[in-house]
Amino acid sequence: MIDVLVIEDEIEIQNFIVSLLSTYCKDLQIVGTSSSVAEATSLIKIKKPELIFLDVELKDGKAFDLLNCFDVNDFVTIFLTGYSKYGINAVKYGVSDYLLKPIILKELIESVEKAKAKVKEKHMLRKFYTDATIEEVSGKILVQKINKLKVLLNYAEILNWTSEEGFTRVYLNDNQSFLLNGTLKSFYDKLPSFFIKIHRSHAVNLHFVQSYGMNRNGWVKLNNGTILPVSSRNKRAFLAAINAFSD
Known part of the structure; x- marks a missing residue:
């Protein structure tokens, strides 16, 4: 049901x-x-x-x-x-x-x-997701893969987080990605301040923002070439974060 x-x-x-x-x-x-x-x-x-x-x-x-x-x-x-x-x-x-x-x-x-x-x-x-827990002290995220192996990912290596059919996919700067069991919101509240939510479906690492445009259809380009939308609701928070980050 x-x-x-x-x-x-x-x-x-x-x-x-x-x-x-x-x-x-x-x-x-x-x-x-x-x-x-x-x-x-x-x-x-x-x-x-x-x-x-x-x-x-x-x-x-x-x-x-x-x-x-x-x-x-x-x-x-x-x-x-x-x-x-x-x-x-x-x-x-x-x-x-x-x-x-x-x-x-x-x-x-x-x-x-x-x-x-x-x-x-x-x-x-749900048969293929990866479990993950936040390791706040170490500044890393602990990921348990399907084969039960555990790896630690540095926050500094994560480009962006994206909602994907009830889960969250995290993309790394070495082109790897992991599908995590949990919504973007459940992870975002625990992330370091250099991650900023730009859309209901996306959060980015400010270290990897290459360029951005804030016209009617806002966008962010990451240094791996990925282009993500910025919602009108998140524009102000993103601009404040990127300006503070650049100072």
Whole structure:
């Protein structure tokens, strides 16, 4: 069963979606409903759903306010909205699908099947992940590989961290990478200050930033040639960090 949260501020629509899912999607389990950003944020932390149906415009904010509180791969998201104008932002936030109201059963089922495939992919990846723990005192990260061998990675050798289907991939300056069991957010809070989050899906080592641009579509280029996006929400923090780092 896949745990599902339905977040919709129009109660009739909320009940309608719950009814459709309960009737036609038997492998989904509704673990809660919500009508606001604040309540939904708390529910997600408690219930830890794998899939959420999320109305874009809620009574105390927008869906993006909620998504900004979580890692892009904490759950799979299906947007619900009466407006098509949010499509571009939905893609930027890694939303699985985008359903326009009024909800059509055929489209709902197709959207659910797509989301289920993403959830299944995450489950399969768990067979291949690498465990990791943060060694704060030594300034290193302890990595346990699938074959149980353990290696210590220096923070100074890490170029960037990237969310990847519910896990986090760490890239080294020698072209190695490791898939770690944990979200970017869970690692980021423990990292040294020379790492800065530039996007919901990316954090970079300031030592390896070669150049950057802060126009409408911000970007950072690392010294290995990798180019990563900088979200509008993270631009100010990145500029403050890179300027302080350069002084």
